[in-house]
Amino acid sequence: MGLNVATRQPLTGVAFHRTLEHRGGAWWRLVVSAVLGVIGLLAMSLASLFAVLGAARALGYDNFAIDLTDGVSAGELLGANLGLALLIPLAGALVWGLYGVRPRWLSSHRPGVRWRWLAWGVGISVLVWSIFLVLGTAGAFLVRSEPVDLGVWSFLAVVVFTTPLQAAGEEYLFRGLLLQALGAARLPVWVCCVGSGAIFAAAHLQFDASLFADRLLLGTVFAWLTIRTGGIEASIAIHAVKNVAVLIPAGLLDDVSAALDPSGVTWLPVLVDVVLLSIAVPCILAAHKRSYQVPPRSRAIE
Template identity: 35%
Template structure:
């Protein structure tokens, strides 16, 4: 039943009807669609050291990325090392705390401590992948090269060239005083279960460790510093990035005398420069892997792994050896890269042609 409301009392007028203003008129707003960027990250051919200058580039992204990588280098590597030591101690004989202490002691390197060190540094690959994907919206493969992917044929060739450079290094070093690897009294070490385990760790994880250092120093850090410079100053940014990453790489190895610092600085300079000349990390990874194989292999067979990892002094004569190896390798890599016709900049796809004007027939 419909509810009835009483009218006004007899003799009274109904209340006046108020004239309310008409509703406010809002003109229709034109819809502004969000800009859509092409799937390819770069608007024009871009060298490796500026690949973070994508369509969505802003200056603070590389700066934040560098801070995240620094956190990863200091924290993530430590966490991975401790986790490996904890797991290894659980399977070691004797007291758990004693076993953990042995796993974390670098004065006498054990297979587990070497594994923790290598995997900790290898985790830098994942850290840089995370940063470039989440912060810059780029696929991780862009860190490897401008193609973007690992150019396996070039990488395999660089491994061979690194062997040639190492042979030249050993040959020159044998002619100079105090430049050889630490081989103790020259006798072969006794082969034990620990030796076999260490050899297996070196064989399987040293390439990952070397790649981790290359991805964080010659990869993301080189890109981030180079990308802070505008395209008009790309060449200046390249050299600043090369020098800064080389210095950081040398300093990251801790206490060292000048010849050893120069050795690591020279490696960082050559590896970074080759990245800019070849458009990828392959040459640096190859030389890094072979260098570490040689150092760890000699120490495991004739010397002491702990001394090799904790080395802080080398002879001044080693500078000659370093220059020999770096020079031979650089010349060979540049020659091979030129012969292979390596791509050194990104190649954005050609824009699709628009529809043909009326009356014209498009031809293939």
């Protein structure tokens, strides 16, 4: 059982999650992909945090420290987001090393990123989550008792410019590599979607029932949407916009820790996500149907 780094042509004319199906040894490759992917997620997040710490110290910020018990600073969020963004090359390396397939096939069945379609997905997601973002931001400004200082503006800049990279990194791992790895094992489409969602939820290491259910819901819907649209662009768009819409109000309220690791969570966030996804997903599917030929479905529904 060794790694095959030779380049192979993946299956074409099949649903996105079946792209890697022609390779033998699908089950051990699936297990190795999942284990190395999750380990890589944790390792790269920690390494990036310490890299930001080292850079801050080198630039003369001697008081900068990693202390997540005292809120989440702009530097800490930068480190975490950049670490998760590194999942993009990690997923590419794993699909090339384990399956011998070039990384661009993780993006879409074209292959590669369909930038125009990604822009459509972002636009639709912004429209759907705009009410949440506007109301949350306005409420945060009304509640905030102190002026918005440089630290807050720095945090908001990190959110806007690096959260999309964080979302893309997670999508390349969970809806790119692992969804295709599940499909290569010839599992039914619903198992592939739920399996990808379950690994995504578990990787957050937060097992409160409502939190886990919310991540499972998001991961499962993202996987299904990826299969229906033939690529991960729509899931990247929703994931990025949703996270930005949550983190901007949280940053203004200096309550980012509660947003990233909430306690005493109710089922309301799950209900909110169900409502917003029930609006966004049909809109995205309708836009995709108008813009692209529907991806092959002969083996998508089993």
